Structures are given as structure tokens and as C-alpha cells.
Amino acid sequence: MNRPINSSSSPSTRPTTNDTSSASRSLQSAAGTTSGNASGPQSLPLAGGASFLRKAEVVARLRRRLPANAVLHRAEDTTPYECDGLSAYRQTPMVVVLPASEDEVGYVLRECSALGVPVVARGAGTGLSGGALPHGEGVLLSLARLNRILSIDPLARIARVQPGVRNLAVSEAAAVHRLYYAPDPSSQIACTIGGNVAENAGGVHCLKYGLTVHNVLRVRGFTVTGELVEFGAEALDSSGLDLLALVIGSEGLLAVTTEVSLRLIPRPPLARCIMASFDTVESAGAAVAAVIAAGIIPAGLELMDRPAVQAVEHFVHAGYDTDAAAILLCESDGSELEVENEIARMQAVLGEAGASALRVSQSEEERLRFWAGRKAAFPAVGRISPDYYCMDGTIPRKHLADVLRFIAAMEQKYSLRCPNVFHAGDGNLHPLILFDANTEGELERTEAFAAEVLEKCVAVGGTITGEHGVGIEKINQMCVQFSAAELERFRAVKLAFDPAGLLNPGKNIPSLHRCAEYGRQHVSAGRLPFGDLPRF
Amino acid sequence: MSDALQTIAEQVRAARAMRRPLRLRGGGSKDFYGGALQGHVLDLSGYSGIVEHEPSELVVTARCGTRIAELEATLERAGQCLAFEPPHFGPQATVGGMVAAGLSGPARASAGAVRDHVLGVRVMNAAGEMLEFGGRVMKNVAGFDLARLHAGSMGILGPILEVSLKVVPQPQATQTLFFECTEAKGIEALNRWAGIALPMSASLIHDQHLMVRLSGAEAALESARAKLGGEVLDPAAAATLWRAVREQTHPFFADDRRSLWRLSVPSTAPRLDLEGPQLIEWGGAQRWWRGEADFAVVCDKAAAVGGHATLFRTRLRQPGAPAFHPLSAVLQGLHERLKASMDPDHLFNPGRLVPTL
Numbered sequence: 001m002n003r004p005i006n007s008s009s010s011p012s013t014r015p016t017t018n019d020t021s022s023a024s025r026s027l028q029s030a031a032g033t034t035s036g037n038a039s040g041p042q043s044l045p046l047a048g049g050a051s052f053l054r055k056a057e058v059v060a061r062l063r064r065r066l067p068a069n070a071v072l073h074r075a076e077d078t079t080p081y082e083c084d085g086l087s088a089y090r091q092t093p094m095v096v097v098l099p100a101s102e103d104e105v106g107y108v109l110r111e112c113s114a115l116g117v118p119v120v121a122r123g124a125g126t127g128l129s130g131g132a133l134p135h136g137e138g139v140l141l142s143l144a145r146l147n148r149i150l151s152i153d154p155l156a157r158i159a160r161v162q163p164g165v166r167n168l169a170v171s172e173a174a175a176v177h178r179l180y181y182a183p184d185p186s187s188q189i190a191c192t193i194g195g196n197v198a199e200n201a202g203g204v205h206c207l208k209y210g211l212t213v214h215n216v217l218r219v220r221g222f223t224v225t226g227e228l229v230e231f232g233a234e235a236l237d238s239s240g241l242d243l244l245a246l247v248i249g250s251e252g253l254l255a256v257t258t259e260v261s262l263r264l265i266p267r268p269p270l271a272r273c274i275m276a277s278f279d280t281v282e283s284a285g286a287a288v289a290a291v292i293a294a295g296i297i298p299a300g301l302e303l304m305d306r307p308a309v310q311a312v313e314h315f316v317h318a319g320y321d322t323d324a325a326a327i328l329l330c331e332s333d334g335s336e337l338e339v340e341n342e343i344a345r346m347q348a349v350l351g352e353a354g355a356s357a358l359r360v361s362q363s364e365e366e367r368l369r370f371w372a373g374r375k376a377a378f379p380a381v382g383r384i385s386p387d388y389y390c391m392d393g394t395i396p397r398k399h400l401a402d403v404l405r406f407i408a409a410m411e412q413k414y415s416l417r418c419p420n421v422f423h424a425g426d427g428n429l430h431p432l433i434l435f436d437a438n439t440e441g442e443l444e445r446t447e448a449f450a451a452e453v454l455e456k457c458v459a460v461g462g463t464i465t466g467e468h469g470v471g472i473e474k475i476n477q478m479c480v481q482f483s484a485a486e487l488e489r490f491r492a493v494k495l496a497f498d499p500a501g502l503l504n505p506g507k508n509i510p511s512l513h514r515c516a517e518y519g520r521q522h523v524s525a526g527r528l529p530f531g532d533l534p535r536f
Numbered sequence: 537m538s539d540a541l542q543t544i545a546e547q548v549r550a551a552r553a554m555r556r557p558l559r560l561r562g563g564g565s566k567d568f569y570g571g572a573l574q575g576h577v578l579d580l581s582g583y584s585g586i587v588e589h590e591p592s593e594l595v596v597t598a599r600c601g602t603r604i605a606e607l608e609a610t611l612e613r614a615g616q617c618l619a620f621e622p623p624h625f626g627p628q629a630t631v632g633g634m635v636a637a638g639l640s641g642p643a644r645a646s647a648g649a650v651r652d653h654v655l656g657v658r659v660m661n662a663a664g665e666m667l668e669f670g671g672r673v674m675k676n677v678a679g680f681d682l683a684r685l686h687a688g689s690m691g692i693l694g695p696i697l698e699v700s701l702k703v704v705p706q707p708q709a710t711q712t713l714f715f716e717c718t719e720a721k722g723i724e725a726l727n728r729w730a731g732i733a734l735p736m737s738a739s740l741i742h743d744q745h746l747m748v749r750l751s752g753a754e755a756a757l758e759s760a761r762a763k764l765g766g767e768v769l770d771p772a773a774a775a776t777l778w779r780a781v782r783e784q785t786h787p788f789f790a791d792d793r794r795s796l797w798r799l800s801v802p803s804t805a806p807r808l809d810l811e812g813p814q815l816i817e818w819g820g821a822q823r824w825w826r827g828e829a830d831f832a833v834v835c836d837k838a839a840a841v842g843g844h845a846t847l848f849r850t851r852l853r854q855p856g857a858p859a860f861h862p863l864s865a866v867l868q869g870l871h872e873r874l875k876a877s878m879d880p881d882h883l884f885n886p887g888r889l890v891p892t893l
């Protein structure tokens with residue numbers, strides 16, 4: 001079942017270094033712990049004595065090559081790693097390893113696969129779907145110490161980095177060349193490139209500049225058996241099947257990343273942002289479609305409804321219109337002339353689409369203030385509720401108004417509030433259900449609410465996750481989105497890379513058994529795909 | 537249309553029952569490309585038509601047999617286009633073949649490749665069942681990205697029956713500038729220019745000339761031209777030039793006395809030590825070379841600079857001879873296991889992408 005994340009934490013209290021020490025584990029779930037739920041199909045329940053011996057053996061084998069302080073096994077050392085950003089799911093790993101070089105990563109994988117020990121890779125642990133949730137009888141492989149930017153080639157516009165490098169650190173290092181790395185998840189001060197690759201992370205500028213998969217040229221890493229492998233190249237393509245595309249977004253199930261070549265792009269000389277107010281959420285949703293239909297691809301296009309705007313305004317004073325039913329942030333970037341032109345076109349379209357007020361940022365400072373509100377939306381919402389749960393469905397833009405109405409109806413049905421803040425340009429929703437885990441039954445109502453919304457996303461032709469991944473959180477909804485034959489193909493891919501099922505077992509791809517237990521039939525948009533064909 | 541699909545499924549099941557390999561064919565415009573053709577033809581051109589195009593969604597969904605020309609005409613009427621400018625190589629070229637071959641045109645370096653625009657696919661497995669991966673939305677991370685994996689798969693994973701592609705608005709204006717310069721200077725200039733925010737949408741170095749196409753708002757083109765200098769090419773001549781490069785009707789490509797090789801290399805790589813004429817695209821990252829040489833020798837030279845080689849067109853294509861750069865041992869193993877798990881009887885396009893598969 002889905003579990004909430006706790007609201008009382010904000011990105012500013014998240015780790016700002018790659019250090020995953022206990023101090024950085026700021027997320028505490030009021031929902032309590034759910035130990036043991038991480039066991040994948042491959043885990044062998046070992047009796048106490050046997051598991052103790054096993055642990056001793058694993059620790060001894062790893063310490064043959066790694067220093068003692070890089071192989072942790074005492075509860076006080078391993079507990080800080082018991083969860084990622086989805087903190088209601090917790091599981092202490094048997095052992096935590098902190099390799100400091102690519103060679104050490106290879107060694108760890110070779111030993112673990114020889115011993116048949118499951119391995120879960122971990123970056124900064126900001127994932128929101130439990131992807132980095134440890135395995136109770138496995139090794140948690142932290143890549144945090146592989147945190148060097150190896151090179152930046154300004155002429156070729158390529159940064160070579162280790163997986164533990166923080167997303168924002170890449171753009172900071174490239175800034176002297178007036179270059180940057182485009183994908184900018186809201187968690188970019190903390191999340192790592194290795195984690196971004198594993199989740200195919202997106203950000204507010206994805207509509208124009210693409211997701212992680214569009215901005216990564218090459219991934220080097222190890223297969224589960226510790227063989228070094230390269231996917232992609234610093235050329236624009238490579239021979240054979242596009243395994244680079246397959247590995248990106250594979251949630252650490254196919255390989256462990258140890259080096260990445262990132263495409264850098266020139267920083268646009270100017271950016272300006274329009275804040276548009278609307279009297280109804282529906283008209284704001286329709287305006288999003290109108291902008292795109294006019295042939296404009298904004299650098300960012302985000303929507304916030306009134307409850308979100310009000311929470312944010314009290315928190316950051318971004319100057320938002322708190323009377324509007326919804327506001328849109330619509331950004332243009334490029335040369336001065338281009339921006340001037342595009343802003344004028346955007347204003348015209350938004351005006352025609354019924355905006356009740358339009359404000360254009362007059363300075364870089366004002367533009368950043370507009371965005372500061374959007375970026376602080378989660379912590380701001382956290383201040384008005386003891387807990388919140390962040391969803392991540394994507395839908396075709398034309399269904400925005402419909403799905404927003406559906407969410408409003410669910411608020412009534414479950415008696416829970418649900419502000420909306422999201423990447424409207426991509427149709428990527430992040431409804432935030434507010435609840436109090438200490439109130440009897442609210443957690444269960446939240447989970448039922450969330451499940452209905454995700455299934456609605458699938459029903460209108462969308463998906464259960466746009467950027468946060470399936471992890472452990474949405475594994476049941478995978479049974480709703482995909483047919484048995486499709487899931488079988490996913491399992492076939494997993495098997496080709498990891499026949500023993502040791503890399504991040506139990507995540508992302510549900511077992512047949514799991515879907516049978518969840519008891520949902522996959523139906524796409526109210527009909528079976530190719531319903532006119534006989535099924536076998 | 538479901539009749540056409542029915543027929544395809546029956547042929548796949550029959551082939552499986554008889555263990556008779558299939559050669560998947562759309563319009564046949566790319567028959568020359570990849571490993572030599574083998575197997576019984578499975579004609580996919582009959583399953584055609586645009587299923588859905590809603591301009592405000594920036595997505596089009598088309599069946600595999602739809603001609604690329606028809607798709608592009610539909611998009612054009614809505615002021616949109618395929619950003620990656622796929623080469624057709626013939627009027628009969630289909631959308632399924634376009635995705636399977638994974639070839640992109642002049643805009644590749646700035647706009648991305650076919651794979652960057654594939655949002656979803658419907659494919660058929662060896663049991664004749666339909667599978668759907670990805671969808672019609674811009675962001676989707678549910679499960680492994682099997683939709684993108686089909687771009688450039690050369691059909692070895694099975695028939696691609698329907699694709700959803702991200703489309704983009706047509707540029708408001710384009711302009712082509714030309715300069716006289718050496719190959720080395722041209723490569724250096726293109727890389728430098730790509731590092732400053734300029735609306736470059738295509739480039740070409742050939743025969744002591746550098747051509748740069750700019751696309752975007754008028755205002756953007758003006759300021760770019762002021763920065764770059766160069767001469768402005770007549771718009772009609774420019775359109776003809778880029779079409780000729782994309783469709784390989786340019787004189788460099790038309791002369792087929794020697795084999796045509798595609799060298800995909802890091803954009804700043806020096807010229808490979810190969811005798812013969814070259815045409816350079818994609819800001820330096822795609823280099824076409826005409827000449828004869830041992831396959832392994834060319835591959836080694838490309839690999840030495842971090843790239844790979846393809847024997848793109850040749851009159852000397854031998855059955856079983858490789859067209860694509862050999863894979864590392866680890867990647868070869870992964871390909872073998874992927875193929876074994878997705879197409880255990882090796883029904884689909886044997887040898888077309890990897891000689892042994």
C-alpha cells in the first residue's frame with residue numbers, strides 16, 4: 001500500500017551534502033514504521049543465528065578490500081539508511097557499504113553476487129517512491145563518496161561526473177563557461193546524478209529542455225556481477241540497441257552507475273516570467289493548452305491552485321494573487337529580442353484565455369521571487385498540515401480540467417484537502433493530500449484517495465508516475481497500468497540484466513503473484529488495447 | 537483496419553509455429569540499411585493511418601504503415617513538424633520503418649533524435665499479442681522505457697505497430713549562412729558556437745564550405761547573424777540543400793562508386809585517418825566518409841576517438857557481414873539475453889542489427 005511522506009520537513013532541512021549521516025535523515029514519518037515490507041521475492045528468510053553468520057561473512061568479505069569505516073553493520077550506523085524520501089517505509093539493511101572508487105564498487109558487486117546477497121544502490125535518498133529502501137538481508141550500496149566532477153569540457157559541452165555528485169553542483173561548476181545542466185528537479189540541492197539517472201528525473205524546465213534521458217550521453221557502471229559496462233557514448237549515438245535509454249529510469253534494477261557524461265547547454269542570456277491569475281481552475285487548465293496550441297514552448301509552465309497559493313504566500317511572500325482560483329507561471333528565455341517577442345505572444349494568448357490579471361517580471365530579482373514561491377510549495381503546504389502525501393501522475397493536457405474536478409470531488413468524498421501544484425506544461429500533476437496520521441483512519445483515507453487519483457490518470461490515457469518512479473510505492477498500480485504480457489516483458493528485461501534478481505529486488509516491476517493479490521484488471525482508457533483482436 | 541492487424545498476428549503465429557524467420561518490411565525504403573535481408577517478408581505497410589493528432593497535446597499517434605510523407609503533411613497543416621527531420625529515402629517510407637531504423641536528419645544535434653521523441657509504442661510479441669509501452673504523455677517513468685528501446689532496434693524485437701511521437705511547432709523562420717573554411721576550422725567554430733545561446737538548427741561542412749542553418753523567431757535570427765557573420769544563402773537554394781543532405785541526394789551521396797560510411801564521433805574529434813571525401817553534419821558529431829577499407833580497421837579508428845562506425849551503403853553487402861560497429865563483450869551478452877527473452881525463436885529480422893541475433 002502507499003504510505004505518506006511526512007510534511008514537517010522541507011528541502012532546506014534535507015541533506016545539502018552527499019553525506020547520508022543520521023543528521024541528514026530529517027524525514028520522520030508520523031505514520032510509524034512498516035518493517036519487513038521490503039522483502040522481495042528473492043529474499044530468504046533466515047533464522048536469527050543463520051542471518052548473524054551470513055552478516056559476519058558478508059562484512060568480512062567486504063572488508064578484505066574496503067576500509068572498516070566503509071563497511072557498516074551496527075544498528076546505530078545502518079539505521080540512518082533505513083528509508084529514503086518515502087519515509088513511512090523503513091527497513092534497516094544488513095550492511096551498508098560506502099565505496100570510494102569505481103574499483104571498490106565493482107568489488108562489492110562481485111562479492112555480493114557470488115554470495116547471492118541483494119544490493120540496493122543509493123544516492124542522496126531523496127527519492128519519493130521508496131526506490132532506495134534497503135533490503136533487510138542485503139547490502140545498501142551508497143554512492144555518496146563517489147562525488148567528484150571528473151572533467152568539464154567547455155568546447156564539447158560535456159561534464160563527466162561520478163554518480164554521487166549533486167545535481168546543482170554540475171551547473172555551479174559549469175557556470176564559469178556560461179553552460180549548465182538543464183534538468184532541474186526541485187530537490188536539486190540534494191539529489192545526485194546517479195539518482196537522477198535511475199529515476200529519469202525531470203524539473204520545471206523539462207518542457208523545453210527535456211528530461212534526464214534527453215541530457216545524458218553516456219552511463220558507465222557495473223552489471224550485478226561486477227562487469228564494467230558502458231551505455232551510450234560521447235558521440236550522439238552508439239551501436240546496437242539503445243540500452244542507454246533502457247538504463248535511464250530503471251530505478252537501480254539493471255546496473256549500478258559509476259560515471260556519467262552529461263550534456264551541458266549554454267545559459268540563455270535572459271529569462272522573464274509571467275504570473276497569470278484565473279477565476280477558475282478550469283480556465284487556467286485551458287490556458288495551458290492554449291499556450292501550447294499557439295506554437296509556444298515556454299521554458300517553464302507551472303500551475304498552482306488557490307489553496308497552494310495561499311499556503312505559499314504566507315510562507316514566502318512571493319507576491320502571488322491570493323484571490324485568484326489558480327495562477328500560472330509562464331517563462332520565456334533566450335536573447336533579449338526573442339524574450340520580448342515571446343512574452344508579448346504569451347500575454348496575448350493568456351489574456352484571450354481569460355486571465356484576470358497578468359504580471360511580467362521586471363527584473364531577475366522579481367523573476368526569482370515568482371519561482372521562489374513555486375519551489376517552496378511543498379514545505380509551505382507542510383506548514384498548514386501535520387502530514388501530506390505527494391502524488392505524481394501525468395495526464396494528457398486536455399484532461400487537466402477534468403482531472404482537477406475529479407480531485408475536488410475526491411476531497412469531498414474523503415473529507416481531506418488536496419492543494420495542487422504542478423508541471424502543467426507537461427501535464428504532470430503533484431496533488432498534495434493533507435492529512436494527520438495521528439487521526440484515526442486518515443492515513444487509510446489518504447491512501448484510498450491517492451489510489452483513485454492514480455487510476456483516474458490511467459483511465460484518461462495517462463500514467464501513474466511522471467518523474468518520481470514506481471519504487472515500492474506504486475508497485476500495485478503497475479498491475480493497473482500494464483497487462484500481464486506487458487509485465488512479463490519487463491520481467492524479461494530484468495532477467496536479461498540480472499538473472500538472479502539481486503539488484504533492488506521487489507521494486508518497480510511487480511511479480512505475477514503481487515498483481516493477483518492486488519486483484520486489479522488492467523484496462524486502458526476503459527477498453528482493452530486492441531480489443532478487436534482475439535486474446536491469447 | 538483490424539483486418540490488417542489480424543493478418544499480421546496470424547503471420548507471426550504461423551512463422552512461430554514453423555520457426556520460419558520474418559523480415560519485417562514497411563515501405564522497403566531502408567532495405568539497404570543494416571545487415572543483409574533474411575527471412576520471409578512480413579508486410580506491415582497495410583496497417584496504416586493517423587490515429588490521433590491533437591496539436592495542443594504536441595503528440596501524434598500513427599500506425600506503422602503510415603507514410604512519413606503523409607504524417608509530415610498532416611503536421612504541417614497544424615503548423616507542426618517532426619523535430620528530428622527523419623530521412624525518407626523514398627516516397628514509400630513508413631513511420632514504423634522510421635522508428636525501427638532510428639535515423640535522424642540535419643536537425644539532430646539541436647533537436648534530438650527519433651528516440652528522444654518516441655513517447656509510446658504498441659508492438660507485437662512472438663505470440664502475436666499486442667503490448668503497449670509508454671503512452672501519449674510527455675513524462676512517464678512507469679516500468680522500463682521499452683518504448684524508446686524500439687527506436688533504432690531494426691525490428692529485432694518484433695513489429696512496431698503504432699507509435700506516439702512528440703511533435704513541435706514549426707520554426708517561425710529559418711536562414712542559412714555560409715562561410716569558406718577548412719574542415720578543422722569548421723569543426724572548431726561549430727563547437728564554439730554551440731556553446732553560446734544561438735538558434736543553430738543544422739550544420740554542414742563539405743568541400744571547404746561551412747553551412748549553418750538558424751531556426752527560430754525572426755528576432756533571434758537577426759541577432760545570431762550579427763554575431764556570426766557569413767553570407768546568407770538564397771532561401772530556395774538553402775531548402776534544396778538541406779533536403780538533399782537529409783535525403784542523401786546531394787552529389788556527395790549520389791556518387792555510389794565507393795561505399796558510404798557513417799562515423800558517429802564526439803563533436804570535437806579530429807579527422808579520422810581515412811583517405812577520401814568527407815561530409816560533416818551535426819556540429820561535427822556525424823561524419824560521412826566515402827571509401828573502401830576493412831570494416832574492422834574503420835571501426836578501430838572510430839573507437840579510438842570514442843565513436844563508432846556504420847557501413848551505411850555499399851554495393852558489396854555480403855550476407856552475414858556486419859553493418860554496425862561490433863559490441864563490447866558485456867553488451868553483446870546483454871543483447872543476446874534480451875533477444876532470447878523477447879524473441880526466443882529468433883523470428884524477427886535475424887542479423888539485421890547484430891550479425892549473430
Ligand SMILES: Cc1cc2nc3c(=O)[nH]c(=O)nc-3n(C[C@H](O)[C@H](O)[C@H](O)COP(=O)(O)OP(=O)(O)OC[C@H]3O[C@@H](n4cnc5c(N)ncnc54)[C@H](O)[C@@H]3O)c2cc1C
Binds near residue numbers: 084085378
Ligand atoms: C522536496 C523534493 C522535491 C523533488 N522534486 C523532484 C522533481 O522536481 N523532479 C523529479 O524528477 N524528482 C523530484 N524529487 C524526487 C527525487 O529527488 C529524485 O527522484 C532524484 O532523482 C533522486 O535522487 P537521489 O540521489 O536522492 O536518489 P535516491 O533516492 O538515493 O535513489 C533513487 C533510486 O535510484 C537508485 N540509485 C541511486 N543511485 C544509483 C546509482 N549510482 N546506480 C544505480 N541506481 C542508483 C536507487 O536504488 C533508487 O532506486 C523530489 C524529491 C523531494 C524530496
